[in-house]
Amino acid sequence: MGRIFKERTSVDEALRLFLESISPLRHTEEVPLEACAGRVLAETIVSGRDVPHYRRAAMDGYSVRASDTPGASPANPVLLQLSDSIEEGTTMWIHTGAALPEGADAVVMVEDTVTVGDMVEIRAQVYPGRNVGQVGEDIKREELIFKECHFLRPCDAAVLASLGLDRVKVFRKPVIAVIPTGDELISREITREVPPPGMVLETNGLMATLYVEKWRGVSRCTGIVPDRPESIRKAVETNKDADMILILGGTSVGKRDHAPEVVESMGKLLVHGVGIIPGKPTALGIIDRTPVVCLPGYPVAGLVALYFFVRPGIRKLGSIPEVPEIVLRKRLAAKISSKIGYVNFIRVVFEGDRVRPLMGAGAGVLSSVARADGYVLVPEHVEGYEEGQEVDVFLIE
Structure with a gap:
């Protein structure tokens, strides 16, 4: 078969190319303060009164x-x-x-x-x-309260209420179309029984949808699309009004893997093949200014693509400020092996004040993520970590 991909792009370079193709949304809407938490402010707020207005x-x-x-x-x-x-x-x-x-x-x-x-x-x-x-001890008239693009929290809503506001202008949430593909998939709406050999219940769409909602997007999940280029193309055409399109599955180089070629035929394929394990078959593209992420069908690989590309893409679309991740510094209870030349996504569990890598957890073993407390990223130039070595542990959302 030859090389799996024409080229392998580093994670950082792939993300750079992807984010450069995305323009933040400027559409706004007004929402009541009761619904503003977790939204991004689309206006600058200057106080029109003193708070308190009396001694x-x-x-x-x-x-x-x-x-x-x-x-x-x-x-x-x-x-x-x-x-x-x-x-x-x-x-x-x-x-x-x-x-x-x-x-x-x-x-x-x-x-x-x-x-x-x-x-x-x-x-x-x-x-x-x-x-x-004193008068104005909390807030003074004409004082700058929040700048545009401020990420609103419940305590911010209370401040806005103290200024006499009941609604606020925010940026519209990005709409993310989720398109599960695969002839082997069975919809959970049809059955939850054990499927016949060779068939599986469709779960990647559920996972992607929930993460999109968690990351402040609006999800739109389609039905299962067959492994045919014309079917995938039609699903993409139908959802070109979305702000981002996720195609789940069909990203490798098998006979039924058509997602990247469809993206290339309809627009521009930026990346196919990323230096990360699992998640190597991830593809990124742009179709008529709409960013597209082709996620591998293996669930853990798909999850990695969600974390590394979909989440930052939603943030840029929605002008959502970068929030520092919670990172714990822990010692390893066992050695971590990794493949040089790739960023390795290693699932770990807590053992007291240490963490232990989950063994035998391949890209298709989704339950390994549910069992994991966090993950360790081994850089592409590092060949694993030894037992007892301190590592950064990122919590799994």
Whole structure:
């Protein structure tokens, strides 16, 4: 058969070529604050008001004029008269967050007072502004709150609500078409029984769809497409309105592997063959400005392609800021072997404060990912790691 692929592209170069072919979406929509978490802001937010817009008590206690408390201490308390207004020698009870009464400029916390009838012993000296939230202490009018492309979190929604907003403009989520291919596939909608030999339940579409949704995209999964170029081409044509197309399966060089050639015939094939194990048959292309990822049919290889290319592609399409991954530094409980010239994706499990590679976990053994706690990436120029060596462990999402 000769070489499997015309050439093998490094992971970094393949990703660079792919991302260069993607333009961020600029379509926007307004959503209520209740639905804004996890969305990307499509406008700059500048405050139109002070928050708080009044002076407020920072804690429960008594509002006072600070000038009435010089020298106050437990041994030398100052007596103030309870009143419904603040004047020289008077005080008023106040709850946390309540507006400071006219004439008061400080709050004595309740722990530093003793009430005796209609008199209050003040046992701590306070200065003007003590235990008082000032106007605009949280947010000032005309203050820049968030820039465009800010990734909105629930706490950000609360800030926007405090400004009187109830809706916010965000970028539209990328629509990702997921096209499972393969004559050997049986839809789970038809049966969940054990299929006949040579046939398998279609699960890659489910996995890809759920990851797309997790990574802030909108998934659109088609039915199973047969291993015929014209069928794959028709499925792609039908979904060219999507922002990215994923073709699952048919990426290698067998008689039933047609996905890369279809992409090449309809547009431009950027990469076919990536220096990563598993995931080597991954293909990347562009059709009428729509990025296309051809994922290997072996489930783990497909998962690797999702992680390395689909996830960053969705981020660029949606202008989603890069979020640092959680990386743990762990020692190996056993040696890791790898193939030089490829980035090796090694599944591992935690064993106390160490990690152990899963043995016998090939590209088709999807359960190995479910059993794994994380993965180790062995660089292409490194030939494995020894037992006891420290490695970076990435958690599996």
